[in-house]
Amino acid sequence: MAKLRLPSTSRRGFLRRSPLFLASLVLAACRRPQGQAGDRAAATAAQPVASSTESTSSTELALTPACGDSPVTPAQTAGPFYSPNSPQRQSLLETDTQGKRLTLTGQVLSQDCQPFANCLVDFWQTDDQGNYDNEGYRLRGHQFTDNEGRYRLETIVPGLYPGRTRHLHVRVQPANGSVLTTQLYLPQEPLNRGDFLFQPELLMAVQDSPAGMEAQFDFVVEAPANAQAQEDVQDEAGDIWAALRQPQSAYFLLMRHALAPGTGDPGNFRLGDCSTQRNLSAEGREQARRTGEAFRQRGVAVQRVLSSEWCRCMETAELMGLGAVEQFAPINSFFRDRSTEASQTEAVRQYMFDNSAKPGVTLLVTHFVNIGALAGSGPASAEIVVMRVGEGERLEVVEAISPF
Numbered sequence: 001m002a003k004l005r006l007p008s009t010s011r012r013g014f015l016r017r018s019p020l021f022l023a024s025l026v027l028a029a030c031r032r033p034q035g036q037a038g039d040r041a042a043a044t045a046a047q048p049v050a051s052s053t054e055s056t057s058s059t060e061l062a063l064t065p066a067c068g069d070s071p072v073t074p075a076q077t078a079g080p081f082y083s084p085n086s087p088q089r090q091s092l093l094e095t096d097t098q099g100k101r102l103t104l105t106g107q108v109l110s111q112d113c114q115p116f117a118n119c120l121v122d123f124w125q126t127d128d129q130g131n132y133d134n135e136g137y138r139l140r141g142h143q144f145t146d147n148e149g150r151y152r153l154e155t156i157v158p159g160l161y162p163g164r165t166r167h168l169h170v171r172v173q174p175a176n177g178s179v180l181t182t183q184l185y186l187p188q189e190p191l192n193r194g195d196f197l198f199q200p201e202l203l204m205a206v207q208d209s210p211a212g213m214e215a216q217f218d219f220v221v222e223a224p225a226n227a228q229a230q231e232d233v234q235d236e237a238g239d240i241w242a243a244l245r246q247p248q249s250a251y252f253l254l255m256r257h258a259l260a261p262g263t264g265d266p267g268n269f270r271l272g273d274c275s276t277q278r279n280l281s282a283e284g285r286e287q288a289r290r291t292g293e294a295f296r297q298r299g300v301a302v303q304r305v306l307s308s309e310w311c312r313c314m315e316t317a318e319l320m321g322l323g324a325v326e327q328f329a330p331i332n333s334f335f336r337d338r339s340t341e342a343s344q345t346e347a348v349r350q351y352m353f354d355n356s357a358k359p360g361v362t363l364l365v366t367h368f369v370n371i372g373a374l375a376g377s378g379p380a381s382a383e384i385v386v387m388r389v390g391e392g393e394r395l396e397v398v399e400a401i402s403p404f
Contacts, residue, residue, distance in 0.1 A: 071111075072111065072222050073172075073220050074199055074202060076181065076183045078169065079169060081124065081134060083134065083137070084325060085324060085326055087140070087142075088142055088143060088144075088304065088326070089143065090153060091153075091155075092123065092125075092138075092139045092154065093154055097127075097138075097139075097156060098127070099128030099157055100156060101154070101155075101213065103152070103155075104152070104155070104168075104204065104216070105151065105152045105153075105214075105215075107145070107149040107150050107218045107219070108145050108149045108172055108174065108219045108221060109149060109218055109221070110220070110221065111220060112223070114223075115145070115149025115150070116145060116175070117148070118144050118301035119174045119175060120143075120144060120172070120174075121153075121219075122141075122142035122170065122173075122324055123141060123170050125167075125168045125169060126139070126161060127159055128156055129159045130159035142323075142324045157212075157213060163195075164191075165189050165192045165198060166185070166189055166191075167184060167185050167195075169181075169182075170219075172221060174221060175300070175302065177222065178222070184203075186213075187204070204216065204217045240401060244361055244386075247359045250355055250357070250360055251386055252364060252386070253363045253384050253385075253386055253387075254374060254375060254384065254387060255364065255379075255382065255384045256371055256378065256381055256384075257280070257310070257312045257315075257381065257382070258284035258287040258288040258291070258312070258315075258316045259283050259381040259382065260279055260284055261278075261281055264336060265310075266278070269336075274311035277312065278312060279312050280312050280316065284312070284316070284382075285315070287381065288315070288317075292322055301361065302363050303323075304323070304326070304360075304362045305322055305323045305326065305363045305365070306325075306331065306363065307325050307326070307328065307331070307366075308327075308328070308331045308365065308366045308367060309332050310367070313331075313366060314365075317363070328364065330351065331364055332344070332366075334370070335368075341373055345370070345374060348370070352388075353389060353393065371385055374387070375387060376397070379400060382402075383402045384401050385400050
């Protein structure tokens with residue numbers, strides 16, 4: 001992964017010179033034990049957004065961990081309300097979203113202040129009444145950082161629910177690293193002190209603006225232990241891995257799901273019910289993990305992971321750990337019903353054409369028959385056919401690779 005070196009000035013030094021730093025001076029760095037939680041209405045009434053009722057004798061807060069002079073950003077629990085496969089978007093706002101607007105910006109940095117490009121940043125939170133959407137994706141979404149490790153989120157100030165102060169959930173994963181799961185907090189919130197999870201190091205720097213609140217937070221994460229080894233990996237498919245590591249075109253990686261012994265699916269097959277489907281074996285699960293590790297060792301950042309809705313494809317994609325997995329119906333298997341082969345294949349072709357202008361890597365985890373219809377031949381379990389849109393708007397097979 002190409003990384004841009006930042007100036008040696010740390011985030012701590014920057015914030016001390018920034019107007020946003022003033023927002024972090026009003027809350028004491030100590031916490032009191034949590035008391036008994038009241039009901040939702042009482043909690044909401046007791047705490048206006050950005051209240052200024054904190055003690056005037058507040059001492060200076062410990063700042064967010066800054067690259068170059070502090071440990072990595074503290075991890076916190078994901079809680080019970082995380083949902084995978086959130087939509088990719090920078091704005092969580094919809095036409096009927098209620099609440100005070102909040103714009104959060106920042107970077108994802110290593111401990112030596114290098115930005116992580118193409119880093120997954122996944123957010124989820126309550127609405128302004130303290131409710132999570134556990135059936136859909138309201139106020140949920142993921143994005144990828146730009147070449148300087150920057151992200152931008154447009155959302156609302158989260159509401160309260162019993163036992164917790166206001167907070168945003170986030171998962172951060174560099175393309176070749178492990179996942180950081182944590183939570184972010186607002187300063188000047190009376191319930192911060194009584195929240196059993198609250199940590200001052202996870203406070204956002206916040207200031208009011210005519211459009212709502214503007215917040216800033218930089219995530220500091222550990223660089224992968226094999227970062228140097230990524231540059232030294234050599235194998236027979238070295239040229240294609242180099243191309244995928246620094247893509248100059250849009251590459252579409254059609255991957256057959258990992259090993260799932262047998263053919264087709266049982267007669268009682270039902271979409272969404274894994275117990276009625278042919279699923280990965282233990283060897284297949286290990287194939288999926290090794291394939292994901294091959295991407296990380298070679299420093300290949302995957303911008304988007306699409307999967308058939310079949311359980312063996314979803315499990316393959318999730319075990320690879322290359323980013324949030326999105327279900328994509330056009331790559332569902334048509335092994336049992338060939339009547340949809342032409343329409344599904346055309347939909348995938350059109351997707352490639354529509355997304356061919358911007359360089360990057362998209363992984364599509366699908367089935368033997370689907371890949372065969374697009375590429376002319378089907379790969380073995382967990383093998384990958386690399387395709388792109390060539391001259392004359394023609395799809396072309398670049399190479400077939402077996403990454404593990």
